[in-house]
Amino acid sequence: MQSYPDCYVASVSLEANYNQVVKAMAEAEAHHGPSLIIAYSPCAMHGIANMGASASNAKLAVDSGYWPLYRYRPGNTAGDGQLVLDSKKIKGELEEFLKLENRFMVLARKDPETAKALHDLMDTDIKLRHERLVAMSKKPVVEGEQA
DSSP states (O other): OOSOTTSEEEEEOTTTOHHHHHHHHHHHHHSSSOEEEEEOOOOGGGTBSOGGGHHHHHHHHHHTTSSOOEEEEOOSSTTOBEEEESOOSOOSOHHHHHHTBHHHHHHHHHOHHHHHHHHHHHHHHHHHHHHHHHHHHTSOBOTTOOO
């Protein structure tokens, strides 16, 4: 998005927001240039005990801010690209999401103190990233700007 201002970029999650995925795919196909869609998809390798609940896991990933939903639409001239932030607010607690995935909880079982410190750092980083995405969505994206 920042390094390649002519590239359409979207971050999506099919199970969290189907309509946003459809919009992103339509925009990516209509874009005259390269397009990249990055999708969050829960899988057994994440250590999810109940894959039948993968839709709610995906929604928690988005609601907690772990996986932001956005679409970057390049402009016709340098500096007029637009970032559309589809996950406008962080609505849930990160820890709720992390508890559902064994890949994050292995350390919590072995070393709860270190896990808590790392989870807190992750939470802070996610909130800072969200603030940057909100700011970028309110103005044209300038080439070289970092998300």
